[in-house]
Amino acid sequence: MFCPFCGAQLGGAPRFCPSCGQNVGFLTERSSTPSTSTSEGCGPTDEASEEDLIRDYFGKGHSYEVIHDFLETKHGMVMSLKTLKRRLKQLNLSRRASYTPLETVNAAIRSELNGSGQLLGYRAMWQTLQQKHSLTVRRDNVMQALRFLNPERVSLRHRRRFVRRSYCAAGPNQVWHVDGYDKLKPFGIAISGCIDGYSRRVMWLSSGSTNNDPAVIARYYLQCISNCGVVPARLRTDCGTENGDMAAIHCSLREDHTDEFAGPLSHMYGTSTANQRIESWWSFFRKQRTQFWMDLFSDLRDRHYFNGTHEHKCLVRYVFLGIFQKELDEHRELWNNHTIRPVRQSLCPSGKPETMYHLPHRFGGRDCGYQVELQELQEFKDLLPPINSLCGDDNLQAHFANLERQSQLTPPINWPAAVDNYIALKEMAGL
Incomplete structure (x- = not known):
């Protein structure tokens, strides 16, 4: 605490400054006396003295007229404006002096x-x-x-x-960001993706009949870890129930480690908007891939070949999911080997995601993942229920497969062939 008159440092809580002799008792009274404090932003209490009230209102920057009105209206202290100015002078309170x-x-x-x-x-x-x-x-x-x-x-x-805040990570496998993509769900196709925060490498990009089943998401996670041979230090997801099994498995795999984020701290729940790495990537994904498929399926709907029923969604998955997943794999491969340009606000390196993930030492990073035993992963896989059929409905899949054999339709190798097969099977099934 310093003297506001001479700038000398004050030790303890003196009444007068030992350097200039000015009265500085109000400095300690302001912080320690309850009567001068405010009550929920309503100003000084009525028990405060006239001197304390004048100091408080003056310190808040009120004009002389406003202080005079406060004293008379709220505290019943009637005095003239000239008297108030004299009180302020006696208390050494001035805005243009000292x-x-x-x-x-x-x-x-x-x-x-x-x-x-x-x-x-x-x-x-x-x-x-x-x-x-x-x-x-x-x-x-x-x-x-x-x-x-x-x-x-x-x-x-x-x-x-x-x-803007800058995203910061020490290296690959420090944080994986997982999220679902629902833009194609009205047409029966659900997508799940995961991206490494440091390298921006897409860890998995999978499509199926659902991305709301915890067992499905957990299997995507276990398959990715099995391919990589490491478990990330932390996992970041939104609060959806589909992430529950994956979060539990991740925390179990990390419970024997000794770092500060071991065990339950290795998983982070949060809002979708705050899961910035994967959420920002979805915008690139739509511009470069899914907008075409959204337009294609919308065209089928406008031509009355699709009405959004369960049977139509199952038929879309039966016909299109194979070539659609092939496109996802192609896009993942292209993304992981394209060059990310440097960004001034980012603290993460620039370059090819595949290179930054596997060779972090070239970019000043380190691998933050932890080795995992394949046997341990298999034990978790055995605990999960089996995934539904490709179509999402075993009976409808068997029915569509039987119609396909009867009509001798060949599996589609591109989207025009898939559209022809879809229309043919729809008419044969009477949908």
Whole structure:
């Protein structure tokens, strides 16, 4: 605590400054006396003395007329404006005299810049110095001090530039981001994906009849870990129930490790909007792949070949899912081997995801994953229920397969052939 008159440092809670002799007892009274505190933002309590009330209202920056009105209206203290000014003079309270030394002002500003005060502009900082630190200072001096002490923030505020948070990861397998993609669900196709936060490598991209079944998502996760041979340090998902089995398996695989995120801390639940790595990737995915399929299925619907019923969705999956998954695998391969350009705001490296994932030492990172035994993974696989048929309905799949054999339709190798097969099977099945 500093003397607002001479800038000398005050030890303990003195009544008078040992350097200049001014009365500084109000500094400790402001913080320790309950009668001068505010009650839920309603101002000083009625038990406060006249001197305390005047100090409090003056410290909040009210004008003389407003202070006079507060005292008369809220506290029943009737006095003339001239008397109020005389009281303020006796208490050494003046806005244009006895300015606090700049060293004291700079010290208070530095203390505020150590926390959330670094976000304040010079007007808000000036008010903070007046009300919180009881300093008398010119606003222009605060502006000049902030330009000197915090030039970077001042420049950003001057440009009105939004400061974005930067994603940071130590290396591949530190965080995997998992999410489902539902844009094709109205047509019967559900997609699940996972991306590594550091390298942006797509770990899996799978389609099926559902992405809401916990057993299905858990099998995607176990198959990916089996292929990679490592379990990530952390797993990030939204709060959907489909992630429950995967989260439990992940925490079980990490329970014997000794790092700070071992066990239950290795899985993170959060909102979908905060799962930024996979959510931002879905936008690229739609532009480069799924928009075509959305338009294709919408065209079938507009031509009255699709009405959204369970049978129509099963037929879409039976006919299209094979070539659609082939496209997903192709897109995953292309993405993992394309070059990500450097971004100024990002703390993660740039380059090919496949290279950044397998060779992190070339980019200043390290592999953060943990080795896992295949036998342990197999034990978890055996506990999961079997996945439904490709179609999602065993009876309808058998029916469509029988119709396909009777009509001697060949499996489609591209989307035009798949459309022809779909229309033919729809008419044969009487849908």
